[in-house]
Amino acid sequence: MTPREAVRPVLDAFRIDPSPRGQGRTRHNLGVLAAAAADDLDVARLAEAHLDALTILGELDGTPAPAGSCWGVWAAESSTDRVRAKPVAGGWRLTGRKPFCSGAAGPCTHALATAHADDGRRLFALDLGAEGVAVRPQEWRALGMRGSAAATVDLDDVPAEPVGGPEAYLERPGFWHGAVAVAAAWFGGAVGVAAPLRRAGVDGRLDAHGRAHLGAVDADLAAARAVLREAAGALDGPAAESVPAARRRALRVRAVVESAVESALQRTGRALGPLPMVRDAGHAQRVADLEVYVRQSHAERDLATLGELVDAEGELL
Structure with a gap:
């Protein structure tokens, strides 16, 4: 299957409409990206860029994309x-x-x-x-x-x-909303990388140390899923968002998701050893893909920027 044949069903699954906000559009699209990434990060990367492009064309009054x-x-x-x-x-x-x-x-x-x-x-x-x-x-x-x-x-x-x-491309909240979509693809990639560990746990093939790794990965993925859903809810809400607020939200989401990615990569390997990497070509490719894709993060530089944006008082439940 060619890249064009592989990505087309994912592009068709997006909910693209003239309205930039509301009606569950963001959560739907992030879910499509995450599901695609759990299976194939290359397809998810191509789909994420297409979604970003169509969103940008809508926000900046560009000529609509031709059909197909x-x-x-x-x-x-x-x-x-x-x-x-x-x-x-x-x-x-x-x-x-x-x-x-x-x-x-x-x-x-x-x-x-x-x-x-x-x-x-x-x-x-x-x-x-x-x-x-x-x-x-x-x-x-x-x-x-x-x-x-x-x-x-x-x-x-x-x-x-x-x-x-x-400078219109960078000076808009939508730039940072697109950064959240990238994190959704990272999240799906982490779910895919952790799949062999989850299967080993369900099949009863893990010792106590392996179960501890599985529990930690499950908790980290749950945290990532929660911040992505919270961000999607905010972006689907009726209120417009300022650039500083969108930037802070995106940096928070990406930091939490990146941590879950690192957890999935490291703990799956530590719990299962080299066998999945040498016997399962699909898993080995997912690991290689995710390690490259997540480096779109600027790592500690992004954390330092987030630190500059932190308010004096933290939020409570």
């Missing part, structure tokens, strides 16, 4: 890789290199990409069938997330449509 299209969101940059945006008669043109473009070598037909213009960093919609788009998949050498069809993309005077104004 699959979108990526390419915002990564490096010290040597940067895309420049130049206004021309009738539109804009992009030139430069984009690293870590998930879906570029597979299912994506379109993408939202950041680029630097004279008035600041902007977001642009790209048709990947346009002349001047060159996909270079050979630069992705990791074993983890190989099925996400990630690649480096070179753009040579490619026509692009602006989505929102300068």
